[in-house]
Amino acid sequence: MLNRTLVFGLEHFIDKIGYQAKIYNKKNIDVKYLVSDKSGNSDYFSEKYNADIEILPKNKLLVIFLIIKNLIKYKPEFVEIYDTGYMFFIYLAFSAIFRKKIIVILRGQELQRCNRKKISLNYIKHKLGVWLSHKYVIKEENLVREYVANGFNEKKYLEVHNAIPMPIKSLDNSKDIDLLYLNSVRSERKVLFLINVINKILELRPNLKIVITGFNTLDNPNNSFDFEQEYKVLDFIKTNNLSEKIEVRGFVKDSRDYHSRAKIFLFPTDIVFLNYSLLESMSYGAVPIVSNGEGAEKIVDEENGYILPLDEDLWVKIIIELLENPDLLEKKSNNAIQTVYDKYSIEAWFEKMMLARGGS
Template sequence: MKKRLTVAMFGQKRLTREGGVEIVVKELCTRMAQRGYQITCYNRSGHHVSGAEFDSNEKTEYPGIRQKSVLTIEKKGLAAVSSSFFAALYSALGKYDVVHIHAEGPAFFSWIPKLFGKKVIVTIHGLDWSREKWESGFGSKFIRQGEKNAVKYADEIIVLSKGVQDYFERTYGRKTHFIPNGVNRPVIRQPQLITDKFALTKDSYILFLGRLVPEKGIRYLVEAFKEVKTDKKLVIAGGSSDTDDFTAELKNLAEGDDRIIFTGFVQGQLLDELYSNAYIYTLPSDLEGMPLSLLEAMSYGNCCLVSDIPECTEVVEDKAIIFKKSDVSDLKKKLQEACEQPETVKRLKEQAADYICRKYNWDDVVKETVRLYRRDI
């Protein structure tokens, strides 16, 4: 019998849908716990990133997973740093075979568990220092050093895209392991809540769902959509992430077009209904790590419209509509064509779910991740 490893994880806020990192950690941990691994998650203290009203609306306890909240300084720029430091310290002092750190910022502290003889795995969810909110100042320097510390101290580094794998090889000469995220096949829901709350019906809207941050290309989307001749709505679903000013900017940009709806953060049945009934899903990003929302959208059988960055095109291959990154004119053209060509949309919808669920499987992700855990143990 193989030894059931003890694993500590940190870098996530909580086991919720607050962001892509949180979804990944939840999927990994719940599946590993089902296989008998002893998992401890060191989570941030404090409220849900989109507001305290979301704190208790989602299941957060899972069988076989110990969750511990660490001291967190609730100040912009310090929450992630402080919680990661204490999580690193607790994981270093605990009886763990493996410490798995998620994201470049938390990886700054990878030297602490390494100093105490732990096997350290770091998953790079994206090149976070290149995000607009971290373009300069302490945050950018901290995240860049986190990347360098991952290279120096991690026993193994996991990346979620080929582009990031090439970056680590080119920049540091460091070999990494490409293990993309997975996706679950969902239950399709009929429109109920979305009709009651937003007067939306099946195929009546174009959907963007994700964090409201500049690198997601939402500015281009609003600008382009305002020029599209259609009676379909544009639904922008998601909460801010230390980006309230940007959210206000988007709403100002959308002013005067009552077809554009901002739902705020969504979860549960509302989230399922939005994915289930969209005419198309769009992800116009300039920058991504591994876009989980795109995998999810396709798993619901959506026709997707994405920018031509490698992180998106690697996922969709020829099963989606693609436009030139940052090009408002091309995005407008592709949106207009999609609205006028329902047969193309229908064809892509019919291919999406089977294709994406075959290509990206969480059980495969867990298998490959555990193989790295066990190497040299």
């Protein structure tokens, strides 16, 4: 098949990678994923998307053997590499030795660790990566600034936003979740602020159904992005007697079960653009209320939702007004769906990835 590809460096195979696997398959591009499977859910998601994955062992010598084996046997033209620590060197080195076209994919804070220090290991790692790679695919605007600020070759990067497939319309349009937060719980995502907002709302509307997911410590503490923050929020919920009023979940395998049922999606955070869960929820018609974090205005506007400062009383006011105005809620819901359809479909993502493969 054209552009046969190996993917290295993923901690696990989940929905957001499944979307990519599905569009690659649809476009007749053969892709195989070598994943660490820290979540233990990779087999489930690989079956869901009919994806070709191989779960790597913990023994690093065996991992190196499997890297070499797949590079020889699978014969990829391209290798996509995610930066997941020191193994990045290994993936990069063997891909270069076997003369593969390398595409490095940056997702979040990888370059912040460089801190513009040219003697740091992380700087050297990415300097080598830029030199050996065909393209650096960057998912967030703040990463573009970090890339340039660290003196990397601007001709090598391509900004490719997150994207999702549009959901198949269902006859069941029931929306029984009033307020939904579905994301990992981290300090930069202001979940404690959100709990305070919810507490005030419940004093006015005590019968609302509210769901907060993303507490990985409830399933497997080893998968937590911010162990301390999760426990701080869970303890805050308990001490404020909200345990019976807020449905708390860990990692959810099928986020669609929640997105499709939500009326309002809440996301107070430092970086809004372009969160997968935000896109997914909007695609199902949940109205987004987000903080004025980085890139918020690129996805949310006055037609499809709200961008608000971190003012508890203002969030309470807007949420109550929206819940009490079903016509406004429906209008913004339809506009949220249209926004994702027009700008952030997986088809548009695929076309940009093809530019990454064909660019100089």
